[in-house]
C-alpha cells in the first residue's frame with residue numbers, strides 16, 4: 001500500500017467518525033487525519049488498522065486481552081471529552097501501542113507535552129520505538145504502575161486513563177493542575193462510563209459521562225477481579241460484582257435447565273445494555289453481571305440467549321442467584337435486528353423467580369423514563385470527606401466514595 005492509499009484510509013475513517021458525531025472539533029479531526037495508526041500496529045494489515053475497531057495486541061494465558069489499540073470511536077469521544085488545547089501538559093495511563101499518545105501529542109502541539117505510562121515494559125519499549133519512528137520524539141514513555149501517576153511531569157492539565165478503574169488513585173488528583181480534567185473509564189458496579197472529572201472544592205464532579213468499554217487497569221488499583229472463568233472452555237467468563245462468592249459449578253449446571261422465557265414488552269438496543277439500562281440494573285441489583293465468550297470462544301453459541309454478538313465477543317447481561325440465573329435475551333426472530341424486545345430467560349431450579357426479578361427491573365427502568373448514562377451526575381470524594389452528602393446511590397471504594405444521581 002502506498003502512502004497515498006493509507007492517507008485515503010485515514011481520511012475515510014475520520015469522515016466516518018465525523019458523520020457519526022464522535023469527532024466534533026477540528027483539532028481532533030486533524031489528529032485522526034494525520035497520525036498513522038498502521039505504524040502502531042505493525043502486525044496488522046494497514047487496511048484493517050483504519051477500520052473502526054479495537055485491535056488486541058497482547059493476551060493473558062487464559063485468553064483475555066491485556067492490551068489493545070482502542071476502538072477509534074471511543075478514542076475520538078474521549079479526546080473530545082478531554083477538551084485539549086495546544087500547550088497543555090497531558091499524562092496518559094496505559095500506553096499500549098502508543099497511537100493515542102501520538103493523537104494527544106498532535107493536539108497539544110510542540111508547546112505542550114505528553115507523558116504516557118504502561119505497566120508492561122515490553123509494550124512501553126515497543127511504543128517508545130514506534131513513537132520515535134513516527135516522529136513523536138518528545139513524548140515521554142515510562143514504565144510503571146499508572147496508579148502512582150508520574151510525579152516527574154506533574155502537575156498535568158489533563159490526565160487520561162485508557163484502562164478501566166473502579167476507584168480513583170489519590171496520585172491522580174494530587175498531580176492534576178488546579179483547573180485540570182481527569183478522564184477515566186470508570187466501572188460503576190461493572191458498567192463502564194468514560195467520566196471527565198473536574199475539581200469542585202473538596203471533591204471531583206463529573207462534567208461529561210459517556211458509555212465505554214475498556215480492559216481493566218492492572219496493578220495496585222485493580223482490586224478483586226470480578227471476572228471468573230466459567231465452565232471448561234477457555235474464553236468463557238462470568239462477571240459478577242456481588243461480594244458473595246458465586247457457586248460457579250451450580251450456575252454452570254443451571255444453564256442446562258432452561259426455564260420459561262418471559263417477554264418484557266420493552267424494546268431496547270444492545271447499546272442500552274452497556275449504558276443506561278445496564279447501569280440501572282447494576283445500581284439496583286448487586287447480583288447483576290455479564291456472561292461472555294471472547295476470542296475464539298465467541299461465535300460458538302456458548303452463551304445461551306446472547307443478546308450481543310460483535311466480532312470477538314458474544315455476551316449477555318445476567319442476574320445471578322444462589323444456584324440459578326436469568327439472562328437478557330432477544331425476542332425470537334429478532335437476532336439480526338438493531339432494536340429488539342427484551343425477553344428474559346431463567347436457568348436452574350429457581351430460574352423463573354430470578355427471571356421475574358430481572359424482567360421487573362427492566363420494566364422499572366422503562367417506567368422511570370429510560371434514564372441514560374449521559375444524564376448521570378457523579379461526585380467523587382476522597383474517603384472520609386463526604387459527611388452529610390446524600391445521593392441516590394453510593395459506591396464506596398478504598399480511596400473514593402462515589403455519589404451518583406440521575
Ligand SMILES: C[S@@+](CC[C@H](N)C(=O)[O-])C[C@H]1O[C@@H](n2cnc3c(N)ncnc32)[C@H](O)[C@@H]1O
Nearest residue numbers: 067069094095096097100118119146162218219
Ligand atoms: C486499552 S490498552 C491502551 C491503549 C493505548 N492507549 C493505545 O493507544 O494503544 C490498556 C493498556 O493499559 C495498560 N495498563 C494496565 N494496567 C496498567 C497500570 N496499572 N498502569 C499503566 N498501564 C496499565 C496495559 O498494559 C495496556 O497496554
